[in-house]
Amino acid sequence: MRTLSRAGVLSAVAAAAFLAAPLAHATAPGDNGTVKIHDATTGEELRKNEPHVCTFYLDAFGFDAAQEVDWHIEAWAPTADVKGETVKSGEITLDADGHGRTDDLSLPDGHYKLFWNFDGENGAAKHKVFWTDCEDEGEPGGGTTSTPSASASVSPSTSASAPASDAASPAASGSPAASPSPQGGTGGDLAETGSGAPVGLLSGLAAALVAAGGYLVVRRRKA
Structure with a gap:
């Protein structure tokens, strides 16, 4: 019995020493990090x-x-x-x-x-x-930044500010604009009156009447 007990104790001590040896080596100061x-x-x-x-x-x-x-x-x-x-x-x-x-x-x-x-x-x-490997590391968000299309910066066409119709402008038709006459027609012809008589004929009659009146005044004074 005593022999078996001593053998068991020695075996237990040997096993503990065997297990503790690697642990002590692993945690040895200077090389445990x-x-x-x-x-x-x-x-x-x-x-x-x-x-x-x-x-x-x-x-x-x-x-x-x-x-x-x-x-x-x-x-x-x-x-x-x-x-x-x-x-x-x-x-x-x-x-x-x-x-x-x-x-x-x-x-x-x-x-x-x-x-x-x-x-x-x-x-x-x-x-x-x-x-x-830094080649594949890009900026956050990745991708390329798109630039505005060149057509987006083109100014509006000058024709957009032009009048809707050139025919509406008097100057575009090539003829002077007609102004209303005192009689309500389309005047602009000063050689005609409302009755249609030529102005030159009336002027001649007026001159003849004035001359005849002057002649009568002079003759009366002589008498």
Whole structure:
């Protein structure tokens, strides 16, 4: 019985040690954090990785307090012609909670790999592979703005302001306008009177009467 009891205790201790070992390794100081690629519009509190971005930043979680990090980004196949070409680099000191983010970053459209190095890292640097693609990002609303048709700016035709009929204008007919006569007819002919007698004949008779009267006055005075 004692032998079985001791064997059971030893087995339980061994199993607990076996399960605790990976956990202790995972939470070992200096290498217990993670880094994410975030689109510039993503909140830094979100622990998600975004491998397709335009403008972006690096967001770190769960590292040691005040952890100092050196990072660099390399162009990666198929974008890179030569493997290992560093296209951007920097450094950052994380806060008391082991969290921190870089400023917003941008790269030409292509494929890249982030390398995240710090004191106490276990083996290789932490890394993330991602793509940048800004070609398809347009302004809000999209589409093209239509311009007014050229015909819309044409001023109204001059014929629109012209009289409705040229025949209504006296000047258009080519003949002077007739003015009403004192007798109510269509006058304008001063050589005629209401009886139709020529004015010249009446003038001659009047002159003859005046001359005859003058002759009679002179003769009477002589008598």
